[in-house]
Amino acid sequence: MSIEALLSTNGLVKEAPTAKSILARADYLAPSPIRLFYGETYDDKGHTIDSLKYYLFVSNLAETLQKAGRLTDSTILIADTAACRNVGPENQNYYMVLGEERANFVKKVNKVYKTGLRVVKMSEYIHSPDFLGKREKIIEQCKGDPTLMEAIKKTVPESKVEIEREKGFLYSFDEIATIINFDVKVGPPREDLYDNVARSIAKRGGKNQIMSLFLTPSFPVGMNWAYFFANDGIEDHGITAYKAGSKRLQKNRVIIEGSNPTYIRELINNSFISLNRSLPNPVLDIGIICEMARNRLEGNERQITLADDFYEGRVSETELKETVGIGVEKYILSKFQK
């Protein structure tokens, strides 16, 4: 599959730089590889199928670039230190263990789907002199520039600005210092606030700016139309992809190494589905992840057209639900049975 085809996959890619600009960056960096990045935190409710979407996508992006003759380096960051920040001192150790488990899960994904992703934990570098030095420079630069400081403030929800101000906005600075040297950052749409600050800082320093690539938002499965209607704005941001317990909806998530396939099939069958492309479609979203997983397992490179097939009437709602119910077990859940 070409990089153009991958980036134009409907139902998977929400917003992306042009293929030409990514290739140009890779050429500029050669012989060094272009650095692809996806980072996530986690909770204690398990590994979501939505995280898998990002792992598989980063790997697919790397492969299309390699096939176009470019060198790549793909990093999946498990932000264990960040995940520990808001869990209280009594849970610190537990959450560090969970971080290790998430990192091991990505390694398992590498084995099952041959994704070739490098897994890095935040705790491995956050206290290093290199990182601290980089962060310090960024802090100094921002403190000397009211526009940048304002942008930093915007990375924090309004209700938490004062708390974060007392902590010197360290969480935000850690994030920015982490991503600033990457070339393509894959993530959910809500992360553009960090990306924007990182770009502004890089621009002021005359450095390469990170390119943001947003995948479609994640949604709970098994919810009816009323749930989506009552949650204004969910179409744009969805729920947190990598935290199974986002909005306490862990019972409505596909959790790898956790969910029972029969239960998931029931959720899929009861799920809201619409022919309106602008509305959430959790079943289609899972279907696309299944197709990505299937392609990897079968060594297939075909473009995923499930979204167009559904919205243009070639696949009915019943067929979609049935295919996805089977696919999620066959290509994903069964591959991670303990």
Add this chain to the structure above:
Amino acid sequence: MKEQVPIDLIAEKDYKDKVAKRDKESLYYEGKAEELSLKSTKRFAEYHPNPSKSILTGITFAHRDLESVVQSMAGEGPWAVISGLNPSGPLHFGHKQIFEEVLWMQKQGAEVFIPITNDESYVVGKVKSLSESRKIAYDKVIPSIIAMGFSPEKTHIFVDSDYPDLYNLAIDISKHLTLNKIYKVFGFGENKEDENPGTIFYRGGIQLAQILLPQYEEFGGKRPSVVPVGIDQYPYILLARDAALKKGFTPPAATFVRFEEGLDGKGKMSASRPGSAIFLTDNLEDAKRKIKSAYTGGSPSAAFQREHGGVPEICPIYQLRAYHFPNNDGLKEQCATGKILCGECKKQATDEVSVYLAEHQAKLPVAKSKIDKFLLKKPIRSILTK
């Protein structure tokens, strides 16, 4: 001798006036919704698997807090709809539009409560006596509502003065409000001292009792509810939401409907201007006459209208046909592009209205015989015994 103005100039001015009226009305509803922080119903229309015609066409154009009702609407629990009316005359097509929306809600699982506010008709001076409005209620209003197809098991109709337990609820609720608040919400001006106490008690007690009644213990207790209303009824919703919180009830949601244009082109269809409305009890000749003489969005010059089209949005005949009868989806475009002129449109409207009235009126004797099955008689004792 006075010089005659050419017909084209007259037609052009008429067209411009009608376009200006359309734009003003459109801005009125948008502006009101914004001013009152109401949400558009477009989102609801996108998500609901089978939205009503009223919501799809934007007649029901805004809502307040429908979010509180939708899980029940999706089958997750009981909910209620409250929609009453003032029996100063028979039902007309403006009422029909709202009751069809209520009927749709019943089909989505709602228990329907229909207060017939003959006490209000009297205190605000729309009828000469309580007995007059009571008679209209039983003779003209309730049979027409029943004939629209409501289920007797899930519909509770009550004429206020025949359901005195309502007044105990009004007393119960009125304690949670102040005169100041009522004056403020309803915008009573300097002449407030001239209002009769009945009107004040109606607005500050009885109307709220009607809205909150489904949440009293006798009717199943606290639950989501929705009140379909015109935008001018918003003060009642505000007061009811406030009182609901104080009573530990769920604040009622509301949907807001555009008024149906009166046939005389002088404002909403209203029983107080009999020429503005086609009543569901009108004989066919009266209905034909009203349609024939109705104001329209068309032009005094047929040639001008063929070239420039009409202004359907402000035309009562267009609204009558588009809101109430199927198979008129393309009418707006036909009118706006001059493909149909008012004479032909009125003829088709007459045919549609005649068929409807004949069918509706044929159902009235049976509907009348069923009134008792729909009347709410349940005593409300909980507030007196606990």
